[in-house]
Amino acid sequence: MVKNLTSSHWGPGIVSVNDGRIVDVAAHPDDPSGSAINGNIAGSLNGRARILRPAIRKGWLEGDPGTPRGERGRDVFVEVSWDEALDRLAVEIERVRNVYGNEAIFAGSYGWASAGRFHHAQSQLKRFLNTVGGFVRSEGNYSYQAALVLMPHIVMNYREQVAQATRWPVIAQHADLVVMFGGVAPRNMQVSDGGLSRHRGYDNLRACANAGVRFVNLSPLRSDGMPELNAEWLSPQPGSDTAVMMGLAHTLLAEGLHDRAFLDRYTVGFDRFAAYLTGETDGTPKNADWAEQKSGIAANRIRDLARRMAGGRTMIATAAGLQRADYGEQPLWMTVTLAAMLGQIGLPGGGYTVGYGVNGNIGNMERLFAWGSFPQGRNPVDDFIPVAMTSEMLLNPGGGYRFDGSERIFPDIRMVWWAGGNPFHHHQDLNRLRAAFQKPETIIVNEMNWTATARHADIVLPVAAPQERLDFGGGKSDNGLIPMPALVPPPGEARSEYETFAELAARLGTRAAFTEGKSTEDWLRAMWAVTRRNGADTGVELPDWDAFISGDLIQVPDPSPEQVFLADFRADPDANPLPTPSGRIEIYSETIAGFGLDDCPGHATWRAPRDVADGLADAYPLYLISGQPGTRLHSQLDNGAYSRSMKIEGREPVLVHPDDAAARDIVDGDVVELFNARGRCLAGARVTDDVAKGCVFLWTGAWYDPDFDAEHHRDRHGNPNVLTHDLRTSSLAQGPAAHSALVQMRRFDEPVPEVTVFDPPTFVAKGDR
Numbered sequence: 001m002v003k004n005l006t007s008s009h010w011g012p013g014i015v016s017v018n019d020g021r022i023v024d025v026a027a028h029p030d031d032p033s034g035s036a037i038n039g040n041i042a043g044s045l046n047g048r049a050r051i052l053r054p055a056i057r058k059g060w061l062e063g064d065p066g067t068p069r070g071e072r073g074r075d076v077f078v079e080v081s082w083d084e085a086l087d088r089l090a091v092e093i094e095r096v097r098n099v100y101g102n103e104a105i106f107a108g109s110y111g112w113a114s115a116g117r118f119h120h121a122q123s124q125l126k127r128f129l130n131t132v133g134g135f136v137r138s139e140g141n142y143s144y145q146a147a148l149v150l151m152p153h154i155v156m157n158y159r160e161q162v163a164q165a166t167r168w169p170v171i172a173q174h175a176d177l178v179v180m181f182g183g184v185a186p187r188n189m190q191v192s193d194g195g196l197s198r199h200r201g202y203d204n205l206r207a208c209a210n211a212g213v214r215f216v217n218l219s220p221l222r223s224d225g226m227p228e229l230n231a232e233w234l235s236p237q238p239g240s241d242t243a244v245m246m247g248l249a250h251t252l253l254a255e256g257l258h259d260r261a262f263l264d265r266y267t268v269g270f271d272r273f274a275a276y277l278t279g280e281t282d283g284t285p286k287n288a289d290w291a292e293q294k295s296g297i298a299a300n301r302i303r304d305l306a307r308r309m310a311g312g313r314t315m316i317a318t319a320a321g322l323q324r325a326d327y328g329e330q331p332l333w334m335t336v337t338l339a340a341m342l343g344q345i346g347l348p349g350g351g352y353t354v355g356y357g358v359n360g361n362i363g364n365m366e367r368l369f370a371w372g373s374f375p376q377g378r379n380p381v382d383d384f385i386p387v388a389m390t391s392e393m394l395l396n397p398g399g400g401y402r403f404d405g406s407e408r409i410f411p412d413i414r415m416v417w418w419a420g421g422n423p424f425h426h427h428q429d430l431n432r433l434r435a436a437f438q439k440p441e442t443i444i445v446n447e448m449n450w451t452a453t454a455r456h457a458d459i460v461l462p463v464a465a466p467q468e469r470l471d472f473g474g475g476k477s478d479n480g481l482i483p484m485p486a487l488v489p490p491p492g493e494a495r496s497e498y499e500t501f502a503e504l505a506a507r508l509g510t511r512a513a514f515t516e517g518k519s520t521e522d523w524l525r526a527m528w529a530v531t532r533r534n535g536a537d538t539g540v541e542l543p544d545w546d547a548f549i550s551g552d553l554i555q556v557p558d559p560s561p562e563q564v565f566l567a568d569f570r571a572d573p574d575a576n577p578l579p580t581p582s583g584r585i586e587i588y589s590e591t592i593a594g595f596g597l598d599d600c601p602g603h604a605t606w607r608a609p610r611d612v613a614d615g616l617a618d619a620y621p622l623y624l625i626s627g628q629p630g631t632r633l634h635s636q637l638d639n640g641a642y643s644r645s646m647k648i649e650g651r652e653p654v655l656v657h658p659d660d661a662a663a664r665d666i667v668d669g670d671v672v673e674l675f676n677a678r679g680r681c682l683a684g685a686r687v688t689d690d691v692a693k694g695c696v697f698l699w700t701g702a703w704y705d706p707d708f709d710a711e712h713h714r715d716r717h718g719n720p721n722v723l724t725h726d727l728r729t730s731s732l733a734q735g736p737a738a739h740s741a742l743v744q745m746r747r748f749d750e751p752v753p754e755v756t757v758f759d760p761p762t763f764v765a766k767g768d769r
């Protein structure tokens with residue numbers, strides 16, 4: 001009998017409790033590849049950085065309303081009672097609404113928060129704000145913003161694409177070759193939004209290799225391909241995949257290996273693209289020799305790969321990471337274009353997928369029916385910003401910008417509220433974000449831990465962790481329902497967001513609208529009733545709430561184990577047209593061409609990454625890649641044992657090629673400094689030929705720990721976003737472009753400073769200095 005279940009985005013866990021405290025969390029015994037990230041939970045929830053009481057920044061307390069004093073991020077905090085925090089917050093919300101209106105409140109609050117259907121931080125925050133007049137939201141995500149905006153123009157909604165991705169078992173049976181741009185990173189398959197009941201992807205990928213499918217991994221990191229795949233490893237210069245794909249496409253065209261019949265029947269605009277590919281329009285043929293110059297991959301290998309791709313059943317698997325880069329729309333459009341030229345879209349095991357590695361369920365599992373959810377209500381404010389424009393918005397109120405063809409104006413934000421995200425991990429150019437975070441009159445952060453974001457707030461509200469509150473888990477693309485009983489009490493005065501918002505709503509006269517008179521358990525029983533009814537409608541019988549919450553996790557059937565992406569469209573494109581203007585795949589898009597954007601014209605186009613085009617490579621010769629960390633989810637629980645076990649002298653590891661290390665007198669285990677004109681950070685050198693020469697790979701998510709006495713406010717810990725730029729993919733999608741940054745690196749010979757961010761900030765009594 002499985003007891004003490006919990007659920008995280010990285011899978012189900014079994015919690016060991018001693019004396020009212022979590023001492024360990026192990027993976028579920030039935031999970032064939034349970035995640036070691038569970039090993040962070042106990043240490044972080046019991047850690048020194050846990051927020052135990054509401055706290056208010058001293059300079060905010062001392063200033064007049066609307067004119068806070070001091071500098072966010074440097075200031076000290078005063079711990080206060082819940083009543084004082086909520087009384088002051090209610091008055092401040094009223095003031096901001098009366099003086100500026102709800103359009104001055106930004107609660108985009110992007111972030112992963114925690115698994116659990118009810119205690120989802122953003123849903124709680126947004127429902128509360130919707131009862132008091134609404135807020136400016138953000139649209140899209142940091143994961144695949146370019147795909148979200150581009151794909152509907154050229155194929156279809158991106159989220160539906162991944163939900164319909166060809167399944168790996170189909171690939172095992174039918175494919176000869178999988179060409180992975182950016183790999184299918186096994187470390188990333190630990191995670192899926194809202195959780196996953198089993199990690200199935202590893203066995204499914206191994207089955208492909210066992211069935212004789214060959215893999216090619218084009219990536220700066222060898223380990224983006226699972227070792228068992230025995231993938232052939234090619235490492236194009238970061239940001240040059242569009243050029244490689246064009247070299248492949250040119251070879252197909254020049255050698256007559258493209259599928260003209262497919263292009264005629266299922267696509268529009270190939271001839272306009274072909275005129276660019278051959279150089280007819282700009283004098284530059286994008287052939288394999290040209291692609292070699294851009295990418296560093298030998299022309300003969302590109303030609304050979306093109307022939308192999310045309311010679312059998314080929315799946316092109318492009319990682320979402322490729323589009324988190326300058327002009328990130330282009331490798332996507334080129335993936336679709338190349339797959340269309342091969343003519344295998346809609347065939348089992350052929351075609352393309354963007355984002356197999358983006359979570360553990362894509363290509364492995366889908367949800368059969370919708371789980372019950374906590375309703376957010378209606379937002380009376382309809383203004384929004386594209387998700388990665390936070391700094392831009394705060395620094396340029398009233399400024400204009402382009403997004404998906406429209407012209408938009410930034411709102412004038414006075415209050416910022418974050419619950420369930422960590423912008424001082426996730427956003428690019430953190431020095432710029434620090435400047436932007438000085439602008440608002442009030443910043444509120446709900447958190448479990450004293451992250452850098454909490455330290456940059458004025459009012460900080462402590463939150464109970466998933467294992468400290470009653471809930472149930474159900475992943476967005478998963479088949480599992482997971483009981484999440486409250487196993488330990490929250491420490492200090494931390495409490496659930498539902499309790500916090502209910503009390504705040506009471507002060508603002510909207511308690512009844514927020515709670516509808518229900519307790520947490522009432523809501524959960526109602527959400528479970530919806531889940532049960534939706535199950536019954538699809539022939540799945542679920543137990544009642546009491547039986548469920550005291551039992552083991554439940555798995556419901558896979559709705560589509562044999563799924564092949566776009567099989568229906570291929571079978572009959574007239575009966576099943578795509579939702580594009582032409583009903584076909586748009587290799588050339590009149591719509592996008594009509595937007596008149598220099599940085600995203602009407603067909604896939606080569607653009608060099610900005611730092612490279614700007615000539616920064618002499619001063620900063622190394623490409624910085626900052627992918628997702630294997631030892632945690634983003635920045636979550638970074639002070640837990642598993643995450644800390646991989647650090648080097650307490651710093652985040654940076655992967656360095658032996659030649660690049662030797663050229664700088666760096667050996668494995670050294671503390672190094674990474675820097676460019678935007679910022680600098682320390683990290684621990686991990687010397688390995690797993691990473692391509694000329695690239696350094698620094699995992700994202702180390703809690704930002706600025707040293708205000710050092711140049712550029714050097715981060716002591718190793719957060720790559722002090723080095724990334726805050727320019728976005730293009731004015732089409734305005735997606736984050738974190739993977740395009742050049743840096744320099746040196747051995748750090750000065751005394752190595754202590755990492756301070758795992759300790760709480762300084763607290764003072766009111767009136768103290």
Ligand SMILES: Nc1nc2c(c(=O)[nH]1)N[C@H]1C(S)=C(S)[C@@H](COP(=O)(O)OP(=O)(O)OC[C@H]3O[C@@H](n4cnc5c(=O)[nH]c(N)nc54)[C@H](O)[C@@H]3O)O[C@H]1N2
Pocket residue numbers: 110111112113114119120121142143144324418419420421422423425426427446447448449451463464497626627628633634635636637700701720721724738739
């Ligand atoms: N350089 C670089 N930067 C990147 C990326 C990259 O590849 N390179 N990747 C980007 C991507 S794809 C993403 S998705 C983002 C992720 O960015 P985020 O989603 O912001 O990262 P997380 O660390 O998951 O932040 C979640 C925060 O919510 C808190 N939290 C958890 N549960 C709760 C809760 O119940 N209530 C409250 N109030 N808080 C809670 C956690 O403690 C944590 O601090 O990062 C982006 N940033």
Ligand SMILES: Nc1nc2c(c(=O)[nH]1)N[C@H]1C(S)=C(S)[C@@H](COP(=O)(O)OP(=O)(O)OC[C@H]3O[C@@H](n4cnc5c(=O)[nH]c(N)nc54)[C@H](O)[C@@H]3O)O[C@H]1N2
Pocket residue numbers: 142143144181182183185187188189190191218219220221224236237238239240241319320321322324325357358359625626627628629630631632633634635739
């Ligand atoms: N353990 C763990 N798993 C996670 C997450 C996590 O934080 N931790 N985060 C989850 C989230 S929110 C997301 S969005 C997904 C992200 O999933 P992905 O987008 O697939 O992940 P990334 O790690 O950003 O990028 C994948 C790989 O692309 C490669 N790459 C980067 N730039 C280039 C390039 O220019 N060319 C080529 N060919 N390759 C390049 C890098 O080597 C990198 O390892 O992962 C999810 N899974």
Ligand SMILES: [Mo]
Pocket residue numbers: 142143144
């Ligand atoms: Mo993401």
